[in-house]
Amino acid sequence: METAQLSRKDQIDQTATALFRTRGFAATSMRELAAALGMEAGSIYSHIRSKEELLHRICFRLAEEFFAGFDQASADDALPAAPRLRRAVESHVRVLTTDVAASAVFLHEWRHLSEPARTEFLALRERYEAGFRELIAEGAAAGELYAPDPAFAALTLLASLNWLPSWYRPGGSFTPPDIAHRLANQLLFGLEVRGN
Amino acid sequence: METAQLSRKDQIDQTATALFRTRGFAATSMRELAAALGMEAGSIYSHIRSKEELLHRICFRLAEEFFAGFDQASADDALPAAPRLRRAVESHVRVLTTDVAASAVFLHEWRHLSEPARTEFLALRERYEAGFRELIAEGAAAGELYAPDPAFAALTLLASLNWLPSWYRPGGSFTPPDIAHRLANQLLFGLEVRGN
DNA sequence: CCTACCGATCGGTAGG
DNA sequence: CCTACCGATCGGTAGG
Numbered sequence: 001m002e003t004a005q006l007s008r009k010d011q012i013d014q015t016a017t018a019l020f021r022t023r024g025f026a027a028t029s030m031r032e033l034a035a036a037l038g039m040e041a042g043s044i045y046s047h048i049r050s051k052e053e054l055l056h057r058i059c060f061r062l063a064e065e066f067f068a069g070f071d072q073a074s075a076d077d078a079l080p081a082a083p084r085l086r087r088a089v090e091s092h093v094r095v096l097t098t099d100v101a102a103s104a105v106f107l108h109e110w111r112h113l114s115e116p117a118r119t120e121f122l123a124l125r126e127r128y129e130a131g132f133r134e135l136i137a138e139g140a141a142a143g144e145l146y147a148p149d150p151a152f153a154a155l156t157l158l159a160s161l162n163w164l165p166s167w168y169r170p171g172g173s174f175t176p177p178d179i180a181h182r183l184a185n186q187l188l189f190g191l192e193v194r195g196n
Numbered sequence: 197m198e199t200a201q202l203s204r205k206d207q208i209d210q211t212a213t214a215l216f217r218t219r220g221f222a223a224t225s226m227r228e229l230a231a232a233l234g235m236e237a238g239s240i241y242s243h244i245r246s247k248e249e250l251l252h253r254i255c256f257r258l259a260e261e262f263f264a265g266f267d268q269a270s271a272d273d274a275l276p277a278a279p280r281l282r283r284a285v286e287s288h289v290r291v292l293t294t295d296v297a298a299s300a301v302f303l304h305e306w307r308h309l310s311e312p313a314r315t316e317f318l319a320l321r322e323r324y325e326a327g328f329r330e331l332i333a334e335g336a337a338a339g340e341l342y343a344p345d346p347a348f349a350a351l352t353l354l355a356s357l358n359w360l361p362s363w364y365r366p367g368g369s370f371t372p373p374d375i376a377h378r379l380a381n382q383l384l385f386g387l388e389v390r391g392n
Numbered sequence: 393c394c395t396a397c398c399g400a401t402c403g404g405t406a407g408g
Numbered sequence: 409c410c411t412a413c414c415g416a417t418c419g420g421t422a423g424g
Contacts, residue, residue: 023307024222026220026223027308040393042420043394108304112223153382155363156359159355159356160356161355163351163354163356163359186348186349189385225401226403227401227403236410238406239409241405246404247403
């Protein structure tokens with residue numbers, strides 16, 4: 001346990017993230033969470049208001065991290081679209097690997113958010129996808145990328161990346177930058193115009 | 197409702213699949229399922245033994261369908277590995293689009309299976325992935341495909357395909373064969389050796 | 393942070 | 409296939 005210097009609230013967030021990931025939000029009880037933290041179920045409520053607040057915080061924090069990474073990666077206007085897309089892919093992989101458990105929750109448990117949070121969340125995700133779509137469309141218009149349908153290409157690209165939390169294990173044979181590089185290569189070689 | 201000629205048990209399976217997909221297995225109650233079927237919760241148990249039996253049947257039925265499709269696609273020994281891989285990709289997409297709801301449950305809800313079913317299921321999935329891995333390795337060894345790490349390539353490939361149920365809607369602008377073709381192209385152009 | 397508890401809901405069964 | 413019910417567990421609160 002290296003959680004010694006975390007605040008109690010951060011400990012709760014972290015433990016909840018791990019449980020929501022492995023057992024799912026709905027199947028995780030507050031009593032289970034409490035037991036994992038070495039306390040009683042009722043005591044958790046002096047730190048949080050509801051179970052859903054935990055999920056809400058995880059989902060929206062990750063959304064912010066994905067956006068921050070993307071904005072930084074795609075901001076450089078001097079760069080062509082293809083290398084900016086590569087940087088955006090690497091940023092996405094960095095967020096995924098830095099916080100695998102939270103990413104898995106972000107990707108799979110958001111549907112347990114109640115309204116209006118759920119609709120807000122989906123709007124954020126759509127905006128994020130649109131960023132990739134536009135980058136790909138820009139690269140296609142400039143002849144840098146081969147993508148007859150940028151929307152389709154963006155979905156497939158993000159799909160390949162988002163499956164990562166389901167097999168990635170920290171400390172495995174691939175390091176995060178290694179994974180980012182390999183994924184970007186595998187995906188972009190399929191997008192780049194050949195022999196041009 | 198076109199479920200008129202389905203047996204009551206098939207109606208239960210079908211409705212359960214739809215609910216497990218949209219709300220998740222754990223968050224779906226038997227009373228909800230009963231209401232969707234126009235009956236009382238207790239009455240369902242004259243057709244099934246338990247809630248988990250429903251999940252079990254969905255997961256293992258889909259596993260069979262994926263295997264049957266793969267075996268047929270990859271069986272032709274006269275064909276090089278690359279076109280057999282393309283056929284396997286198309287088969288995978290066919291299963292996914294033919295039965296989107298069940299596929300989504302197969303992909304995301306299997307972890308709610310209790311032992312030993314859960315371990316059995318994971319073994320099946322691993323065997324399926326191995327099929328793709330070996331096809332890619334074979335193609336790489338023959339110089340047909342560019343895949344420095346077949347295991348990594350197989351994971352990325354299946355990832356791109358498996359995200360499909362999260363955005364595919366029957367009756368959208370893409371037909372299933374269209375999707376299969378585009379996905380195979382986008383993925384294989386990234387794998388094929390260029391200018392060879 | 394704990395004890396003790398609330399009303400609601402869960403999966404499942406008995407008996408008809 | 410329904411009515412009526414079982415014990416267990418749920419998220420959350422009051423009072424200290």
